[in-house]
Every structure is written in C-alpha cells, then in structure tokens.
C-alpha cells in the first residue's frame with residue numbers, strides 16, 4: 273500500500289530520495305523554501321548533478337506521484353511520514369549545525385493534523401532525534417500525535433539512484449511500533465526484493481551513519497598510506513588493493529589510492545564523530561589519525577607536483593584534469609583540488625583546469641585557477657598535466673593528442689587512471705602515478721598535520 277510522504281529539502285539526499293520513493297509507488301511531495309530550485313525542477317532542470325535523475329523526476333511527475341512545493345505548512349497535512357533532508361553543515365568547531373533540522377521539525381509540528389512520523393534523513397549527531405522528539409512534544413503537548421525515526425542515507429553522489437534502489441541495507445532507528453510499521457511499508461518494495469532492513473534504537477541508527485562514513489574514510493586513508501610505502505619498497509598498490517580486496521573480510525571497494533578524500537560527507541562526518549567522542553570523553557584516535565593523514569596526503573600531493581616540475585613550480589604552466597572531489601559529480605565541497613591548487617599558484621605556477629561537469633562554483637572556490645573548455649585547451653603549452661579527479665571520461669582521452677600540444681609532455685596521475693606503457697607510447701616522457709614503482713616519493717618531506725584537525 274502506498275504511503276503519503278513529504279520530504280523537506282531538495283538537495284542530493286532529498287531530491288534523490290523523493291524521486292526514488294515516488295518510483296517505488298508512494299505519493300511524494302518534495303518541499304524546498306528556495307522557490308528558485310522549485311522553478312528549476314518544474315522546468316525539468318535539476319538543481320544538482322546526478323545522472324538520470326531528471327528522467328526519474330519527469331516520469332514520476334507525469335504519473336502524478338511526485339509534486340513540488342515551497343511551503344512546508346501546506347505540504348505536511350494528511351501525510352504519513354515527513355522526511356527531513358536539510359543540510360547539516362559543520363559549524364566552526366567541527367560540530368554539525370542543526371539549526372535547519374530543528375527549524376524544519378518545528379514547521380512540521382506546527383502544521384501536522386494527523387499521526388505523522390517525523391523521519392530524520394539528514395546526517396545528525398547521536399542524540400539529535402531525541403532532541404527533535406522533545407521539541408515537537410513540547411509544541412504538540414501529547415505523544416500520540418507523532419513519532420520520530422532515524423533513517424540515515426548511504427547514497428554516493430554520482431551513483432545515488434542505484435544506491436537507493438539497490439541498497440546494501442536500510443537502517444531504521446525507531447522506538448514506536450506504529451511508526452515502525454509506516455517505515456516498513458515505505459521500504460517494503462525494496463525489502464521484498466531482498467534488501468536487508470536493520471531496525472535499531474534511535475542512537476544506534478544515528479551512530480551507524482557516522483561509523484559507516486568514518487570507516488570508509490579510514491579505509492581510503494589506509495590504502496593511501498600503503499601506496500606511499502609501496503613506492504619505496506618496489507610494490508604496486510593497485511595489485512596490493514586487489515590482493516587484499518579479494519578477501520571478503522576486507523572487500524574491494526574504497527581501496528583506490530588518490531590525492532585524499534573530500535566531499536560534503538567524509539570530512540564533515542569524521543569531524544562530527546570526533547566531536548561526539550570528545551563530548552563523551554572517549555578517545556577516537558583512529559578517526560583522528562585518518563583526518564590528520566588526509567591533511568598530510570594533500571600536502572604531499574603539492575610536493576609531488578613541485579618535484580615533477582624540478583623542485584619549483586614558479587613560471588610553469590600546470591594543466592589539471594578534474595577539480596571536483598570525485599568523478600561523475602559537479603560537487604567541489606572539500607575537494608582536494610581546493611588544498612592542492614592554491615599553493616601552486618601562490619608559488620608562481622599558472623594553473624589551467626578542465627572539469628567535464630563545468631562546476632558552477634569553480635570561479636568562486638578557485639579564483640586563481642583558469643577553467644578551460646577542454647582537456648586539450650588546458651594542456652596547450654603546459655609543462656605538466658595533473659590528474660586530480662577520476663572522471664571516467666578521462667580514460668578515453670587521446671593521450672597522444674594531449675602530449676603533442678604540451679611544452680614538456682609530463683603526466684602526474686594522482687588517480688592511477690592511466691598506465692606508464694600507454695602514457696609513454698603516447699609520447700609522454702615522464703609518467704608518475706601513485707603507489708607504484710618508477711619515480712618514488714622517496715624522502716618526500718610530508719608536512720606535519722599540526723592543527724589541521726580543527727580546520
């Protein structure tokens with residue numbers, strides 16, 4: 273039986289979840305206070321970059337299962353569940369800023385007219401759902417009018433629809449049987465196909481979200497550390513990742529070495545977990561080490577660029593492939609490019625970058641970097657190409673053409689997208705990647721992370 277769902281917030285999580293819930297057959301209203309976003313969506317333009325999302329939205333709008341509104345008040349009456357999917361940015365200290373979550377919860381409390389489950393999908397620190405419960409209870413005065421549930425999301429940008437429709441698990445933290453039944457009905461189309469539903473108390477569900485992201489970030493930092501070691505002991509990190517990843521206890525995912533992890537989630541969530549641990553008086557040394565290692569990682573990437581340029585980048589033209597935090601997204605939030613490119617410009621390099629998503633905030637976030645129309649335009653007269661993002665489309669670039677327009681054909685591949693043989697055959701006289709024999713970082717001075725943890 274279909275469920276009447278309202279989702280507050282049309283960012284990555286809200287819009288993808290709304291479209292997918294509609295695709296599962298539910299009746300969905302997506303709300304965003306930003307009328308500009310609502311207008312864009314009505315015109316078929318998505319406010320976020322997510323493959324195939326526009327078709328999914330269009331189909332469900334046409335079928336009458338998905339609507340959009342700018343008014344929470346008008347959209348939460350007569351609904352079974354209202355999902356809060358608003359932003360929880362880091363405040364200055366690294367804690368999640370919960371203002372938007374609480375504001376949304378109070379707007380819902382002010383308008384609901386039947387038993388409604390208030391579901392938090394935004395990533396919120398342990399204890400937040402209980403705070404939402406207390407605030408709403410204070411407003412409504414009686415506990416039978418509503419319930420709260422925690423339902424964290426595990427959607428990767430760029431693969432969000434697939435992650436939603438074929439989840440490894442659905443996590444529901446809920447301490448009210450009536451609400452649990454609503455949540456089970458919502459996810460029934462997925463659980464009947466075999467997706468596992470993990471039902472827990474509320475704090476556990478909140479913790480699962482942070483533990484998942486922190487674990488994945490640690491995994492990437494681990495392979496990055498192994499990559500550095502591989503370079504000096506004549507081993508190949510790609511093969512090490514394969515060799516350990518085939519062990520099902522380890523798993524192959526998130527073992528690709530790179531310039532450091534970024535994005536809107538790993539940095540924010542690892543910092544927030546650290547804060548939760550600090551507040552609880554518990555050490556979180558492993559998470560803390562991963563954060564520090566990631567800061568060092570990005571600094572060591574800058575040093576690699578310097579080395580490729582003979583010790584100094586002054587006067588060199590550096591072409592960069594990719595500025596987003598990973599491939600297949602236009603998102604630049606906490607992208608490694610933001611830490612790696614500005615120091616190069618400060619040291620006198622001319623940096624020209626090409627990113628297939630043409631990120632709208634590149635000019636604001638990297639004002640000192642020129643954005644090129646194509647990889648060839650960026651590479652023209654360059655002394656070095658640096659691959660920063662693992663865009664799939666880069667793997668079909670004509671390397672020979674790139675090499676032919678450069679001043680000195682050198683390639684620093686910080687995503688291990690290419691291989692030395694092919695690069696050399698294409699005319700590159702120097703090819704350096706991560707975690708492989710060849711040119712090693714050797715005695716590369718890796719800067720101390722120092723106060724980075726609180727940055």
Ligand code: UGA
Pocket residue numbers: 395425426427428429430485488492525526527528529530531532533534535536537538597598599
């Ligand atoms: C991450 C999680 O993967 C999702 O499960 C979660 O729902 C989401 O955060 C969230 O909390 O909303 P996302 O931020 O889209 O998703 O990005 P990931 O694909 O996880 O990549 C994170 C960073 O790690 C990127 O900078 C990426 O380049 C890097 N990475 C990832 C590697 O360097 N190597 C890998 O093998 C995997």
